[in-house]
Amino acid sequence: EAQVTQNPRYLITVTGKKLTVTCSQNMNHEYMSWYRQDPGLGLRQIYYSMNVEVTDKGDVPEGYKVSRKEKRNFPLILESPSPNQTSLYFCASSLRASATSPYEQYFGPGTRLTVT
Amino acid sequence: GESVGLHLPTLSVQEGDNSIINCAYSNSASDYFIWYKQESGKGPQFIIDIRSNMDKRQGQRVTVLLNKTVKHLSLQIAATQPGDSAVYFCAENTWGNQFYFGTGTSLTVIP
Numbered sequence: 226e227a228q229v230t231q232n233p234r235y236l237i238t239v240t241g242k243k244l245t246v247t248c249s250q251n252m253n254h255e256y257m258s259w260y261r262q263d264p265g266l267g268l269r270q271i272y273y274s275m276n277v278e279v280t281d282k283g284d285v286p287e288g289y290k291v292s293r294k295e296k297r298n299f300p301l302i303l304e305s306p307s308p309n310q311t312s313l314y315f316c317a318s319s320l321r322a323s324a325t326s327p328y329e330q331y332f333g334p335g336t337r338l339t340v341t
Numbered sequence: 342g343e344s345v346g347l348h349l350p351t352l353s354v355q356e357g358d359n360s361i362i363n364c365a366y367s368n369s370a371s372d373y374f375i376w377y378k379q380e381s382g383k384g385p386q387f388i389i390d391i392r393s394n395m396d397k398r399q400g401q402r403v404t405v406l407l408n409k410t411v412k413h414l415s416l417q418i419a420a421t422q423p424g425d426s427a428v429y430f431c432a433e434n435t436w437g438n439q440f441y442f443g444t445g446t447s448l449t450v451i452p
Contacts, residue, residue, distance in 0.1 A: 229384075256438060267430060268385070268442040275438060283439055315384050328373060328434060332384030 227252045229333035231316050237339045238306055246301045246336050248316030256319045257299040258283070258330065259291065261312040268315065274299055306340040313337050353449045360418040362446045364431035369412060373434040376405060376416045379445070380427045388416070388429075418448075426450045 229250045238244055250257065258273035260283075270283030274293040288310055290302040299318075303310060314337075317330040354360045366374070372393040377385035391398045391405045391414075398405050404417040414431050428445040435441075 258438075258440070260442075265444060267444040268432075270440050270442075273438055281439070284441065317384075328375065328438070328440075329387045329390065330375075330385075330440075332386070335382075335384055 227331070229316055229318055229331050231314075231333040231336050233336060234334065235337050237341065239341055240307055241305050244303050244306060244338075246303075246314060246316075246338070248299045248301065248333060249297050250299075250316075250318040250331070251297065252318060252320075252331065253296065254318035254320055254331075255296070256328075256330075257293065258317045259289070259299070259301045260315045260317065261285065261310075262315060262335075263312050271301070271314075306338075308340050311338060311340050350444070351447045351449070353451055354421050356423060356450050356452050357420055360416075360421045360425070360448060360450075362416045362418075362429050362448065364414040364416075364443050366412050366414065366431075366433050366441075368433065368435055368441075369409070371433040371435045374405070374407060374414050375432045375434075375440075376403075376414075377430045377432065377442075378425075378427045379430065385430060421448075421450050423450045423452060 232247045255276045259271040260268040262268045269285045271289050272291040274280045315335050316333040319330045375390040376388040378388050379385045389400045389405050391407050396407050402419045406415045428447050430442050430445045432440050432442045
């Protein structure tokens with residue numbers, strides 16, 4: 226089954242304790258992205274990656290890191306989490322985007338993170 | 342950053358009626374627009390997209406209209422069904438692969 230998986234689905238942690246949220250897709254997609262979703266703010270893009278070893282900042286990259294060492298994986302790293310990073314996080318992937326192909330993104334189920 | 346907004350945060354419609362969800366965008370250079378549906382507890386799901394060189398695109402029971410003059414996007418759902426109850430987001434993309442999402446409209450279908 227074609228899908229995007231995220232782990233963990235739920236995480237409660239304390240300020241300053243480094244954490245990683247994993248994202249994996251089995252569709253051989255080149256494009257992957259991380260979003261956070263907050264009430265009243267919709268989804269905001271954190272980072273995206275056009276291909277292996279290529280990553281770019283989105284709208285709200287501060288406090289986050291990503292890596293793309295393999296095509297299927299795109300982990301989100303919070304080196305020193307803070308309470309304002311409490312949010313619902315989504316990973317997404319799509320085929321290579323171009324002027325003639327759609328940007329249809331497939332989203333993972335989400336990771337709810339609470340930082341106390 | 343971009344500003345993508347929705348006119349109404351909630352919308353209630355009777356089952357069988359047509360639904361119209363609106364979205365305003367601020368960047369006239371945006372060249373690609375997408376509508377997503379998000380059901381409770383799930384990630385967003387692609388519904389339909391449209392490029393800036395078009396003003397209308399139809400899918401199964403859904404139609405997206407794009408008015409570049411007033412920078413307005415709408416999603417029309419025909420014969421709305423209870424399964425259409427969800428939050429709907431519009432998103433825009435400008436000259437690359439960064440996406441900007443609206444805050445969402447919650448659609449409730451009344452049986």
